[in-house]
Amino acid sequence: MEPGEKLAARWLTEDWDGESNKFPFWLRNRIFQDFPGKLLDSPNELAQYILLRILRDHKSEIHFDKS
Numbered sequence: 001m002e003p004g005e006k007l008a009a010r011w012l013t014e015d016w017d018g019e020s021n022k023f024p025f026w027l028r029n030r031i032f033q034d035f036p037g038k039l040l041d042s043p044n045e046l047a048q049y050i051l052l053r054i055l056r057d058h059k060s061e062i063h064f065d066k067s
Contacts, residue, residue, distance in 0.1 A: 004034030005050055012047050 001009065008031050011024070021042055028040060039046045055062070 004031040008046055009050055016043050
């Protein structure tokens with residue numbers, strides 16, 4: 001993960017309440033260049049973006065059991 005992604009992911013998993021629609025000012029200023037502008041309107045959209053990128057980049061490592 002890129003440094004901006006790590007910082008955003010850490011905030012999303014440790015400090016975000018899962019409901020608010022605003023980023024803290026300090027975080028927004030540190031990651032605004034790392035993501036498309038529209039993602040900085042919603043923590044939920046940013047979380048989805050990061051998750052989908054991780055899944056795409058590591059899809060060869062994901063295996064499902066046929067049970």
